[in-house]
Amino acid sequence: MAFSYNLKGIMMHIDSQTLKELGRQNLVDEKERSKRLSELWKNKRVVLVFIRHFG
Amino acid sequence: MISRRQVADLSNNITAFQRVNAQLVVIGNGPAKFILPFREATRYTGPLYTDPTLKTHGILGFKKGLASLVGLDPLKAGMRALGTGYLQKGVQGPPLQQGGVLVVGPGNIVHYVHRSQKAGDHPPLEEILQACAV
Numbered sequence: 301m302a303f304s305y306n307l308k309g310i311m312m313h314i315d316s317q318t319l320k321e322l323g324r325q326n327l328v329d330e331k332e333r334s335k336r337l338s339e340l341w342k343n344k345r346v347v348l349v350f351i352r353h354f355g
Numbered sequence: 356m357i358s359r360r361q362v363a364d365l366s367n368n369i370t371a372f373q374r375v376n377a378q379l380v381v382i383g384n385g386p387a388k389f390i391l392p393f394r395e396a397t398r399y400t401g402p403l404y405t406d407p408t409l410k411t412h413g414i415l416g417f418k419k420g421l422a423s424l425v426g427l428d429p430l431k432a433g434m435r436a437l438g439t440g441y442l443q444k445g446v447q448g449p450p451l452q453q454g455g456v457l458v459v460g461p462g463n464i465v466h467y468v469h470r471s472q473k474a475g476d477h478p479p480l481e482e483i484l485q486a487c488a489v
Contacts, residue, residue, distance in 0.1 A: 314415070314457075314465050322414050323463065327382060327404035330390035335404055337411065341460030345377040347483055349365060350412065350454040351358040352471070354389035354405075 358383075358454070359396050361477050366399040368480055375487040377458065378402065384409055417455050417470055458486045 323338030340346050362381055372379050383393065383405040390403055406412065456478055458467035467486030469478040 314468050316463065318414060319459070319463050319465055322411060325406065325408075325411050325414070327406050327411075328387050329404050330387055330394075332387050338463070340380055340402075341462065343461050345375075345458065345460045345466070345487060347372055347377050347379050347487065348457040348459060349362070349379065349381045350415070350417065350456070351362060351381060351383050352454045353358055354383045354385045354393040 359393070362393075362397040362399050365480070366397055366401070369401060371480070371484055372487065375484055377487040380404070382406060382411065384412060412454075415455060415457070415470070456483060458483065 320338075323336070323341075325337050327335045327337060329335060340348070365379060365381075369379055378401070380402040381399065381404070383389070383403070384407065385405060386407055387405055390405060394400065394403065455470040456467065457465065457469075459465050466489055467483065469482075471477065
């Protein structure tokens with residue numbers, strides 16, 4: 301499913317392929333444990349906030 | 356300073372996300388050792404991860420580069436963060452990497468995307484909550 305909308309003239313778009321590729325990526329927590337991104341949204345709705353830096 | 360302020364703000368509104376059945380997940384991009392000090396600074400206790408490879412940022416097409424950092428808005432946002440006590444103590448993670456917000460799930464469905472165009476460009480909380488409530 302593709303998703304797009306226009307905000308302040310900037311096209312925001314993510315297609316299903318991109319989302320699947322994103323879901324295949326692994327994150328790490330503070331104990332260096334690995335977490336597959338798609339696991340996060342498999343059974344629930346998540347608000348993913350990608351921050352610029354930890355500073 | 357901007358990221359800490361952003362997460363502290365969101366952290367204060369965790370119940371608002373719970374009301375719309377959404378879980379807040381924060382994803383940074385520095386080494387994992389920076390997670391704990393970040394938690395202490397923001398008092399954020401929810402899910403928190405990092406992607407030291409920056410692959411997720413690349414896939415999402417988040418902005419990278421000096422142009423996205425200059426301009427008056429990042430400066431103003433920086434001053435606001437400074438005024439509320441969120442001092443940036445060195446940059447932990449690539450300083451030129453911009454972030455964004457995604458609302459996804461359950462399953463492979465995207466409800467909302469916001470790519471930060473420059474430092475300090477965060478979507479309003481109301482906008483994210485509206486996307487969660489659909």
